[in-house]
Amino acid sequence: MPNERLRDALLRNGITPEQVAEATEVDPKTVERWITKARTPYRKHRHAVAAMVRESETYLWPDAVGPERSAEVSGSEIIKVYPHRHAVPRELWNQLLDRATSEVEILVYVGMFLTDDRNVLRKLTRKANDGARVRLLFGDPTSAAIARRSTEENIGKSTVSAKIRHTLAFFKLVSGVDGIEIRCHGTTLYNSIYRYDDDMIVNPHVYGFQAPHAPALHLRRLSAGDLFETYSESFEAVWDVAGPPKW
Structure with a gap:
């Protein structure tokens, strides 16, 4: 079965098997077998290819990294834990957006604080x-x-809808x-997600609390980690069932 x-x-990245072969110093036929026969490359080659295509090693070869190793690496993906989302420094939000060059993905219900930056x-x-x-995902009001x-946050049934429309x-x-x-x-x-290339702020939601008062995790993607990839796949799942806004 092909990979x-x-x-x-x-x-997607416009990279040919020949270019991969040159970068990894293997025969082009070996690269073809990685693709057509789903052969698993050596670890150093997996790292090199994952970096070339800006994907995680666990995404490209889900069975190549053992669960213990994956769990160990995933722990290293956590840069910092903030007790509340509003505790994430404004400077960090600005830096992450300014540095992003290929992917900006936001999954929220409202995200009104984003509008503070004109x-x-x-x-x-x-x-x-x-x-x-x-790619920007907002709640359907x-x-x-x-x-x-809106009811669970004790702010009235229509308040969140009004914020989304704003x-x-x-x-x-x-x-x-x-x-x-x-x-x-x-x-x-379950979580608001703010991805900027290989950095991500995840805002887990807590019943009865508004999102700014819930914790936030700053993650940085590692090739063999699972944590960043889990939230990235969650974003994709929501994106696939979402539709255009009713302006």
């Missing part, structure tokens, strides 16, 4: 114009999940920019 993840990653629209536009993929979250109105200004996609979802939101 479709590896094949897709190479195609330069964020200009920054996202510049990122997209420079080739980055920007008409969904049952939003009404339930945020959507703000980000609508960049909705027509090539490279920027905006969708709305009605899923149960």
